[in-house]
Amino acid sequence: MRQLDLRTPLVGIDSVDHEARLLRLWETSPGLKGFLTSVDHKQIGIRYIITAFIFLALGGIEALVMRLQLAGPNLSLLTPAQYNQLFSTHGMTMIFLYAAPVLSGFSNYLWPLLLGSRDMAFPRLNALGYWIYLASGLFLYAGFLTGNGPNDGWFNYVPYASRDYNPGLNEDFYALGMVFLGISTTVGAANFVVTAFRTRAPGMSINRLPILVWGTLTASVANLIVVPAVSLAFFLLWMDRQFGTQFFNPAGGGQPLLWQHLFWIFGHPWVYAIVLPAMGMVSDGLPVFCRRPLVGYSLVALSTVATMILGFGVWVHHMFATGLPGLGLSLFSGASIVITLPSAVAVFAWLATIRLGRPVITTAFLFFSSMILLFVIGGVSGFMTASVPVDWQLTDTYFVVAHLHYVLIGINLFPVVGATYFWFPKMTGRMLNERLGRWNFWTMFLGFNLAFLPMHLTGLLGMPRRVYTYNDYAGWHALNLITSIGAFVLAIGVLLFFVNVLKSLRAGAVAGKNPWDAPTLEWAVSSPPPPYNFAVIPTVASRHPLWEEHLDQGGATSSIDRGMLLDEGKETIATSGLDAVPDMVLEMPEDSFAPVLLTLGLAVLFVGLLLKAWLTVGIGGAIAALAMLAWFWPRSELREREPARG
Amino acid sequence: MKPSPLDYIGGAAGLRAQQIWPLTWFTLVISIAVCVIIAIVLWVAVRRARPQDNLLEMRAIPLERGGNGVRWISIGLIISAVPLAATLVWTMVTLAAIAGPPAHPGLILDVTARQWWWEVQYSSPHPPEDFTTANEIHIPVGVPVLVRLHGIDVIHSFWVPKLSGKTDVIPGQTNLSWMQADRPGRYLGQCSEYCGLQHAHMQFEVVAESQEDFDNWQSLQRQQAAPPVTREQTQGLALIEYRCGLCHSVRGTEAGAISAPDLTHIMSRRTLAAGTLINNAGNLVGWIQNPQNIKPGNLMPNQYLSAQQLSDALAYLESLK
Numbered sequence: 001m002r003q004l005d006l007r008t009p010l011v012g013i014d015s016v017d018h019e020a021r022l023l024r025l026w027e028t029s030p031g032l033k034g035f036l037t038s039v040d041h042k043q044i045g046i047r048y049i050i051t052a053f054i055f056l057a058l059g060g061i062e063a064l065v066m067r068l069q070l071a072g073p074n075l076s077l078l079t080p081a082q083y084n085q086l087f088s089t090h091g092m093t094m095i096f097l098y099a100a101p102v103l104s105g106f107s108n109y110l111w112p113l114l115l116g117s118r119d120m121a122f123p124r125l126n127a128l129g130y131w132i133y134l135a136s137g138l139f140l141y142a143g144f145l146t147g148n149g150p151n152d153g154w155f156n157y158v159p160y161a162s163r164d165y166n167p168g169l170n171e172d173f174y175a176l177g178m179v180f181l182g183i184s185t186t187v188g189a190a191n192f193v194v195t196a197f198r199t200r201a202p203g204m205s206i207n208r209l210p211i212l213v214w215g216t217l218t219a220s221v222a223n224l225i226v227v228p229a230v231s232l233a234f235f236l237l238w239m240d241r242q243f244g245t246q247f248f249n250p251a252g253g254g255q256p257l258l259w260q261h262l263f264w265i266f267g268h269p270w271v272y273a274i275v276l277p278a279m280g281m282v283s284d285g286l287p288v289f290c291r292r293p294l295v296g297y298s299l300v301a302l303s304t305v306a307t308m309i310l311g312f313g314v315w316v317h318h319m320f321a322t323g324l325p326g327l328g329l330s331l332f333s334g335a336s337i338v339i340t341l342p343s344a345v346a347v348f349a350w351l352a353t354i355r356l357g358r359p360v361i362t363t364a365f366l367f368f369s370s371m372i373l374l375f376v377i378g379g380v381s382g383f384m385t386a387s388v389p390v391d392w393q394l395t396d397t398y399f400v401v402a403h404l405h406y407v408l409i410g411i412n413l414f415p416v417v418g419a420t421y422f423w424f425p426k427m428t429g430r431m432l433n434e435r436l437g438r439w440n441f442w443t444m445f446l447g448f449n450l451a452f453l454p455m456h457l458t459g460l461l462g463m464p465r466r467v468y469t470y471n472d473y474a475g476w477h478a479l480n481l482i483t484s485i486g487a488f489v490l491a492i493g494v495l496l497f498f499v500n501v502l503k504s505l506r507a508g509a510v511a512g513k514n515p516w517d518a519p520t521l522e523w524a525v526s527s528p529p530p531p532y533n534f535a536v537i538p539t540v541a542s543r544h545p546l547w548e549e550h551l552d553q554g555g556a557t558s559s560i561d562r563g564m565l566l567d568e569g570k571e572t573i574a575t576s577g578l579d580a581v582p583d584m585v586l587e588m589p590e591d592s593f594a595p596v597l598l599t600l601g602l603a604v605l606f607v608g609l610l611l612k613a614w615l616t617v618g619i620g621g622a623i624a625a626l627a628m629l630a631w632f633w634p635r636s637e638l639r640e641r642e643p644a645r646g
Numbered sequence: 647m648k649p650s651p652l653d654y655i656g657g658a659a660g661l662r663a664q665q666i667w668p669l670t671w672f673t674l675v676i677s678i679a680v681c682v683i684i685a686i687v688l689w690v691a692v693r694r695a696r697p698q699d700n701l702l703e704m705r706a707i708p709l710e711r712g713g714n715g716v717r718w719i720s721i722g723l724i725i726s727a728v729p730l731a732a733t734l735v736w737t738m739v740t741l742a743a744i745a746g747p748p749a750h751p752g753l754i755l756d757v758t759a760r761q762w763w764w765e766v767q768y769s770s771p772h773p774p775e776d777f778t779t780a781n782e783i784h785i786p787v788g789v790p791v792l793v794r795l796h797g798i799d800v801i802h803s804f805w806v807p808k809l810s811g812k813t814d815v816i817p818g819q820t821n822l823s824w825m826q827a828d829r830p831g832r833y834l835g836q837c838s839e840y841c842g843l844q845h846a847h848m849q850f851e852v853v854a855e856s857q858e859d860f861d862n863w864q865s866l867q868r869q870q871a872a873p874p875v876t877r878e879q880t881q882g883l884a885l886i887e888y889r890c891g892l893c894h895s896v897r898g899t900e901a902g903a904i905s906a907p908d909l910t911h912i913m914s915r916r917t918l919a920a921g922t923l924i925n926n927a928g929n930l931v932g933w934i935q936n937p938q939n940i941k942p943g944n945l946m947p948n949q950y951l952s953a954q955q956l957s958d959a960l961a962y963l964e965s966l967k
Contacts, residue, residue, distance in 0.1 A: 080843040080943050153840055159817055160800040160842055165761075250818025256801060257816065291707050295715025321803060321812040321839075323821035326745040330738055337734050341723060348722035349715065351687055356713035359695035360704060369692055376684045380677035383730075387737040389666040389744060390673055392811020393654045396803060396838040460674075462652025462807050464838045467846035475650040517705035550709040 007585055009564040009573070014535040021567045026118070026531035028591055037591035039123035040531055044130045045109025046427060049420075051134055052102035053498070056413075058141075059093035060491055062086050071484040073472040083468035084151045085170070089144045091154030092174070096181060097137045099274040099412045104129070104188050106419055107216040107277060109427065111192070113522035113529060114210050116201025116538045118572035119588055121194040124595050124631065125187050131599035132184035136177050139606060143173030150174035153466065155267065155318075156237070158248040158259045163241045172241060172610055175234040180606050182231035189220035189227070196220075197577040201521065203540035203558070204580045207298065210520055214301045215280030218308045219273035225312075230266035233259055242612065257322060264315035272311040275407065276304055278415035279346055279375075282368045285415075285422045286350055288518040289365035290357025293544060293551070296349040303345035310339040320391045329388050336386030343379055347372060362516075363437030367418025370445055374410025378403060381456065396466075399459025405452045409490075417444070417497055424501070425515050429527040430508030436500045444493030451486025454479045519544035524560050536563035537573050540580070598627035651834035652807050659833060659854075660809035661790075661826040662744050669733075669740050676729045747822045752789030759795065759802035759815040759837065762844035762944060763907055763920040768864065777867045777897070780907030781850045782915045786860040787830055793823045803839035806852050812838050827854030832916070843943030849921025863914075870898030871910050871966055882962025885955055893946070896966065906946065913967045919944070931960055 012018075028034040028043065038044070066086050069078045078086065108126060112119050120126045143149050148169040152161045161171045196209070196217040209217075237259070239245040246252025248259050287294045294300060316324065316332035350372050359365065381403035385391045394400060417440075424432050458479040463470060470476055514523035523546055525533060538560045542548055545558035564573055566585065574584040605620030607613075649656055655671065658664040756767040767778050785791045795804055797817035804823055805812040813823035827833070837848035855863070874880040883899060890909070891901030897910040915925055922941050923929040935956065937946040951959065 080846070084843065157801055157840070160840070165800055165842065254818075256818060290710075291704075292710040292713075295713075296719045299716065299719055322814045322816065323819065326741060329745070330741060333737055333741070334734055337730055337737070340730055341726065344723060344726050345719055347684070348719040351684070351691060351722075352713070352715040352718035354688070354691040354695075355718075356715050357710050358707050359692060360707065361692075361695045361697045365695070369688065372688055373681070373685055377681050380680050383733070384670075384673045384677055387669060387673055387733055389737065389740045389811065390670045392813075393663075393666055393670060393807060395812060396805075396840075460653070460655045461650040462654055462836070463650070464652075464836055464845075466840040469846055474652065515704075547709060551711055 009566050009571075009585060011563060012536065012565050013562045018565060018567055019530070019535050022532040022535060023530065025567070025570045028531065034591070036596050037127075037593050039119070039127045039589060039591050039595075041108050041112050041120045041123065041126055042427075042529065042531075042533075044126050045105045045107075047130055048101050048105025048108055048133065050105075051130075051137065052098050052105055055093050055097040055137060056102070056494070057498070059090050059098055060494060062090040062093065064487060064491055066090065067484040067487040069468065070470075070480050072481065073470050073474065073477055075469060078468060080468045081151070084466075085144065085147075085149040087466060088150040088153050088156075088174075092140065092150055094408065095154055095270075095274070096178070097133075097140070099408060100185065100270075101133050102416055103216065103219075103274060103277040103412070104133075106281065106416070106423070107192065107212065108188075110423065110522060111195055111213065111216070112199070112533055113426075113525065114213060114520055115195070115199060116204060116521045116534060116540060117195070117199040118533050118537075118566075119199075120191055121199050121586075122191045124589050124592050125191050127592075128595035128598060129184045129188035129191065131596050132180065132187075132602065135599050135603045136181035136184060136606075139180060139603065140173060140177035143170065143177065148173050155263060156234075156259075158237065158240075158256050159250075161237060161241075161259075162249060169610065172238060175238040175241070176606050176610050178234045179231050179238075180602065182227050182234075183602070185223055185227050189223035192216055192220035193224065198574050199572060199586065200575050200580045201534075201538050201540050202563075202573065202575055202580055202582045204575075206578050206580075207301075208540060208543045209301070210280070211283035211294065211297070211300055211304065212277060212280035214304045215277035215283075218304050219276050222269045222273050222308050222311070226266040226269045229262045230270075233262035233266075236262075238609075257319075260319050260322065261315070264318045265312075268315040268318065269308065269311050271407065272308050275411040276307065278412045278419075280304070281415045281419040281422075282350060282371055283346065284520065285364060285419060286368040287353050287357065288422070288516050289362055289368070290353050290359045292353065292357035293519075293547075294349060295352040295356060296345070297543065299345050300349045303342035306342040307339060310335055310342065314339060314386075317386055317391065320388050321395055333386055333388045337383060340379060340383050340386075343375075347376060347379075362421070363432070363434055363441055364418045364421035366438075366441045366445075367414050367421065370441075371410060371414040371418065374406055374414060374448075377453075378406030378410045381406065394459065396464055397459035398455050398463045398465060401465055402452050402455035402459060405455075409448055409452070414444075420497075420501070422516070423522075424504070424508075425511030426522055426527050426529070428505060428508070429511050430504055431511050431515060432500050432504045432508060436496060436503070440493055440496040440500055442493075443496055444490055447486050447489030447491070447493050449486070451483045451490055454482050454486075458483070514546065517546075519547035521545055521560075534563075536561065536565055538563050592631070594627050594631035598624050598631065601625070601627055652836055654807035658808055659831060660828055662810045662824065663806075663808055664828075665740050665744050666811060669736055672736065673733055676733070680726075680729075747792050747824050748790035748826075750790070751792035751824065753785060753791045754794065755783065755785075755791060756794045756796060757783070757804065757815075759797055759804065759841075759848075761799050761842055762837070762848040762941075764835075764848075764850045765907070766850075768867070770868075775868050777910070778904075778908045779867060779911065779915070781917060781920045782853060783835075783850060784853045784855065784860055784863050785825070785827060786857045787827050787854050789857075790824055790826045793825070795821045795823060800841050801839050802837045802841050802848070804835065805838040806833050806835040808833045809852060809854075814839055825852070827852070830855050830859075834921070836921075844941050847920055847922045847941050847944075849917075851916060851921070866914065866967075867911055869911075871896045873898075874962055874965065876961065878958050878961040879965055880962075882958035882960070885951075885959050886962060889949070890959075909963070909966060911966055913964060927960060927964060930963060931956060934959065 028038040151170050236247040246254040248254045313335045317336040463476045511527045541556035541558040570588040572586050573582050574586045575582050601620050601624030608616030658667045758765040764781050769776050795815040797815040802815040803812045809825040813821050833852040835850040874883045887900040893903050893906035894909050895902045918925045
């Protein structure tokens with residue numbers, strides 16, 4: 001255990017010498033070495049975001065190919081096998097490789113800046129989280145590109161996923177890839193939880209946290225609880241497939257429904273994990289463009305947590321048709337209906353914030369405010385499926401496809417694109433083009449609704465999900481054609497977004513520290529921020545440190561320019577969990593090859609497991625063990641050898 | 647637009663679906679109303695917004711901090727709670743009414759879902775009268791029918807939108823569904839749990855008919871296949887026993903395998919290959935020769951029969967009324 005560091009840090013103000021000293025301590029070395037070793041949360045965050053957007057583009061292309069196949073009845077662009085791999089890979093990509101990692105990216109980038117800290121609590125773990133995400137994404141796509149993509153949906157029900165019905169490597173790629181990715185999610189979540197409770201600026205008590213922090217914190221706690229369920233499920237599946245265990249095989253005493261329980265105990269909280277941080281983006285970003293604080297901060301923060309707590313008790317609403325007893329169904333049905341209420345809190349808070357503020361139309365504002373409507377549409381369709389008898393008709397039709405796309409695109413992609421318009425200036429020092437932004441917004445908004453609003457009706461008219469084609473007598477032709485057209489319009493909108501990002505990186509207007517006159521700490525530092533984030537550790541006295549002059553929040557003022565210098569080593573301050581009272585100087589680790597090496601070792605190990613090449617497994621394990629040895633080797637500069645006293 | 651045979655908001659044709667139907671509409675109308683109201687409130691709020699071309703002027707707009715915003719949240723929650731509570735109660739009442747199987751079913755069927763077709767077994771107190779058919783379920787009108795669902799390969803789901811919601815068919819457990827048709831008709835059913843390559847073409851029909859028609863149908867189905875009459879039919883039977891009999895059965899002949907649909911009265915059924923084709927001589931020939939082209943990945947291999955063999959087989963199969 002690291003010993004308490006009881007030095008009293010010097011307090012002072014920023015100076016050129018001080019900044020130069022900090023830069024030497026914190027800067028990542030240039031070139032490939034820096035790329036492979038950096039533990040800077042900002043670099044890691046941007047890598048997450050870029051990688052996630054690449055997966056978004058891949059998943060989008062997969063969707064467009066499927067929409068061509070479904071544009072009319074009885075088309076044969078794709079074989080059934082190709083279609084099944086495409087829809088499964090599309091789901092896997094969007095849910096696991098885009099929606100969650102993109103939020104991890106934003107949170108990684110933003111958290112220390114929002115919290116007034118110099119890095120995440122565990123910077124090397126942070127790097128590990130990214131590298132494993134990348135490696136597992138490549139692993140999963142290696143399956144797809146060799147014709148071994150998942151072919152049983154992202155939900156991967158057994159027995160279809162078992163070897164009897166799925167003899168290829170498809171499901172082995174998916175099962176092992178998901179266990180691999182689970183490591184990334186888990187270490188990332190642990191890092192967020194500790195960061196939220198330990199590395200905030202002095203004075204940033206828990207009731208002053210930005211809602212994005214609440215969202216990601218809640219999602220991370222949930223991930224720590226539920227990711228083990230799905231990792232276990234995939235591991236058991238792999239054991240069933242390769243070693244003849246019988247966990248899911250009814251002929252051997254196993255239970256197909258065990259898979260569904262393990263999967264959805266994870267799966268439903270996961271849905272909240274990929275929307276709550278995005279809702280946090282809206283809660284933090286929207287008020288900036290309404291020129292007022294968020295209405296009902298405490299209620300929104302509490303409802304975020306309440307949503308997740310209730311969210312642990314609704315997984316069976318994915319299983320209403322599986323023949324479970326009525327009493328159980330009633331309970332989960334009730335919980336699924338009641339969970340509407342905490343979600344509604346955020347909706348009313350956002351509406352009131354716009355109505356009671358002085359809204360200014362920017363592209364970010366358009367994405368954030370339109371998201372409210374998309375959220376409500378996705379919410380009410382979810383409410384319909386919460387009623388068991390209604391769900392017996394709705395489930396596994398296109399109604400549910402429409403619902404989940406309103407949830408994932410409406411409550412994840414729209415806020416994320418809005419958040420990019422909002423925080424891009426901070427990340428790059430340049431503004432995104434607002435004019436192109438309007439085109440971007442309207443194309444995405446109209447395309448999305450054109451594609452997915454009529455899809456509700458397609459479902460109500462009975463079109464089942466996951467069919468590679470449909471009959472011409474079914475009467476779904478026109479609706480499907482509209483959806484296909486809408487999908488392409490949406491894709492053009494997303495393309496405009498990428499174009500805007502690439503153009504503005506070079507030619508965007510220079511942003512300055514705080515182009516939106518926003519209230520939180522990230523806007524107090526330069527754009528892009530220096531490697532050490534804050535030259536002095538700020539002291540926070542309110543929820544809106546940069547708006548205090550205008551808002552008059554009870555006298556106390558935050559101190560941005562004067563604070564702890566902490567320039568004797570790579571240091572930041574640790575504070576207490578609730579009130580953020582400083583209690584320890586944290587020695588932060590240097591850049592390190594250990595995370596990327598550990599990832600390499602694990603990747604070799606997983607490839608070995610896939611091929612059942614035990615020598616490869618051993619080599620991978622050895623590389624991983626060496627990397628961990630290097631990682632955990634005690635170092636005096638991290639005070640890992642201090643005597644136990646004082 | 648033609649009405650979809652799987653549509654479940656246009657109305658129901660049986661007791662069970664009928665109880666779901668108004669609840670579906672109730673939640674749908676509430677949902678649409680909520681979306682419209684929120685859209686209006688959002689529009690009213692956003693309409694006041696000023697477009698900001700020069701972003702640097704944002705800080706010129708004074709900050710606002712007044713207004714009792716929490717009242718919005720409390721009023722909003724109170725209004726939301728009413729339809730939620732109503733839905734909750736209605737859901738529980740409906741669930742209690744339709745979840746359980748009928749206490750005194752007039753007919754009990756055993757349906758086995760398979761990749762990618764439906765096997766239907768009619769049992770009788772006199773076992774010799776038992777028979778098996780495929781992809782077409784006949785039931786008498788006005789009688790509650792209990793359906794025992796058996797899975798032997800992967801998970802499927804039994805769904806007849808006009809009569810009954812979905813019940814999954816899961817290997818290792820027997821789930822129960824039930825339905826009761828109000829009026830005669832053909833009601834389309836569809837597998838609604840993803841089950842592999844031909845999930846799309848895994849349909850069936852429920853034929854609801856008067857008790858008299860049902861009894862006639864049942865007594866016909868109980869009969870064994872009629873013996874061949876012509877020379878062609880005799881040759882066809884030989885071919886079918888020797889080739890098709892590896893998977894199919896024709897009761898009263900040597901063809902007795904049970905891994906594919908029972909062919910004893912195949913010509914009495916309206917469709918082929920679980921709703922993929924209309925059952926007529928041309929489609930039957932096409933299906934026998936090239937099922938992998940019509941329904942790629944299904945478990946029946948292409949047959950490559952000679953013209954003579956094909957016409958013999960067809961002559962015999964067409965006699966299986």
